[in-house]
Amino acid sequence: MSFVHPIHRAWLGTAGTGARNYDEFASDEEITAIVRDNPHSALAVEMPHLAPESLGRSFGDSLPDAAARLEAAKREGRYRPAEDVVVLYRITDPGTGRVSHGLFAMVDTDEISTSPEEPGRVIRNEDVFVEKVRERVELGRAVEHLLSPVLLLQTATGDELAAALAGACAGAGEPALRDTDHVGRTHEVWPLPDGETARELLALAAGGELVVADGNHRSLAAQTAGLPRFLAVVTAPACLDLQPYHRLLAELPVPVETLLGELEALGAEVTADPGPGLPEPGTVVLYAGGRARAVRLPVPEDAAAVDRLDHALVEELLFRRVLGWDPGDKRIRYIGGDYPVAWLHDQVDGGAAALAVLIAPVRVDDFVQVNLARQKMPRKSTWFTPKARAGLVLAELDVAPATSVAR
Numbered sequence: 497m498s499f500v501h502p503i504h505r506a507w508l509g510t511a512g513t514g515a516r517n518y519d520e521f522a523s524d525e526e527i528t529a530i531v532r533d534n535p536h537s538a539l540a541v542e543m544p545h546l547a548p549e550s551l552g553r554s555f556g557d558s559l560p561d562a563a564a565r566l567e568a569a570k571r572e573g574r575y576r577p578a579e580d581v582v583v584l585y586r587i588t589d590p591g592t593g594r595v596s597h598g599l600f601a602m603v604d605t606d607e608i609s610t611s612p613e614e615p616g617r618v619i620r621n622e623d624v625f626v627e628k629v630r631e632r633v634e635l636g637r638a639v640e641h642l643l644s645p646v647l648l649l650q651t652a653t654g655d656e657l658a659a660a661l662a663g664a665c666a667g668a669g670e671p672a673l674r675d676t677d678h679v680g681r682t683h684e685v686w687p688l689p690d691g692e693t694a695r696e697l698l699a700l701a702a703g704g705e706l707v708v709a710d711g712n713h714r715s716l717a718a719q720t721a722g723l724p725r726f727l728a729v730v731t732a733p734a735c736l737d738l739q740p741y742h743r744l745l746a747e748l749p750v751p752v753e754t755l756l757g758e759l760e761a762l763g764a765e766v767t768a769d770p771g772p773g774l775p776e777p778g779t780v781v782l783y784a785g786g787r788a789r790a791v792r793l794p795v796p797e798d799a800a801a802v803d804r805l806d807h808a809l810v811e812e813l814l815f816r817r818v819l820g821w822d823p824g825d826k827r828i829r830y831i832g833g834d835y836p837v838a839w840l841h842d843q844v845d846g847g848a849a850a851l852a853v854l855i856a857p858v859r860v861d862d863f864v865q866v867n868l869a870r871q872k873m874p875r876k877s878t879w880f881t882p883k884a885r886a887g888l889v890l891a892e893l894d895v896a897p898a899t900s901v902a903r
């Protein structure tokens with residue numbers, strides 16, 4: 497039986513609802529500023545406590561505001577319903593000319609697998625922050641809709657799916673919604689009712705194991721909330737790129753020179769001048785006090801593939817062994833690829849952070865292989881672009897709940 501299905505009741509945005517997902521920001525202040533400038537975006541519903549009129553209130557206390565904002569948007573015609581549809585999705589980057597395709601659909605929650613011992617055709621691959629999962633559960637219950645999709649990579653029939661989606665979009669006419677994101681990419685969607693094309697796309701989307709590329713918290717929230725299905729965009733590895741995912745440390749308990757010395761005692765090689773731009777794989781760059789140092793961290797000879805990744809080495813050697821911190825420590829900020837190296841330097845130079853840790857992006861092939869082996873990626877190690885945009889397609893939760901499909 498298939499585990500990828502149409503959306504029983506979808507709500508398609510019509511004007512001003514598109515938004516970056518809640519986890520794409522380096523600070524809460526950015527979210528507040530964007531909501532102030534875009535009051536109808538889904539971000540005001542996803543992060544209600546950061547809307548300008550709700551500042552000072554907790555996330556939980558702001559949830560009634562989230563529900564009210566969504567209902568008001570629907571009354572004002574900012575969303576329109578569509579029943580029993582999949583939704584074609586096309587993202588065009590005018591700067592590079594790259595075009596990516598995906599399919600909005602619902603996926604069975606009981607197919608999620610988080611270890612080699614757990615059966616399932618949806619592989620979740622990273623550690624998560626428990627507080628964020630709790631917030632996603634509370635939000636879904638309050639607004640009775642899913643606003644942001646989980647981004648899934650089809651590992652077996654991805655190329656065929658991408659080709660079929662490109663053909664379907666090309667022949668679909670004018671999109672139901674055209675939206676432009678913060679870097680100028682165009683996002684377009686077309687609802688597709690049941691029919692030969694929809695069934696072909698669903699079969700390709702379910703043609704092999706799916707890997708969570710973005711949305712680990714959202715997928716776990718669906719499990720925690722007992723939802724039988726979650727909202728997803730299924731796409732192909734070839735449609736995405738991986739950008740770097742850096743770290744900012746709010747404080748350092750020792751001078752940076754002492755920290756570097758402790759890393760060298762563990763076998764690291766430190767170079768005074770790493771050169772401009774991003775580091776090469778195998779080397780990370782530490783920036784503090786107006787200086788950058790390249791650090792080649794030692795890799796144990798018997799290390800598993802995932803433990804050889806630069807992000808894993810930073811977690812083990814820098815965070816755990818030198819600083820004595822858990823990687824989930826709130827003093828660590830995780831900064832995705834939308835933020836350039838100069839911005840990270842400015843955060844340190846301006847006093848907002850004590851240390852920047854620059855890390856080369858993971859390769860897509862490595863990411864897929866680690867996941868197919870059911871190994872767990874380090875948290876916040878993959879920043880895929882282009883990301884699926886929130887607020888374009890919603891899934892209503894209280895309409896004809898699905899039943900689990902037996903494997």
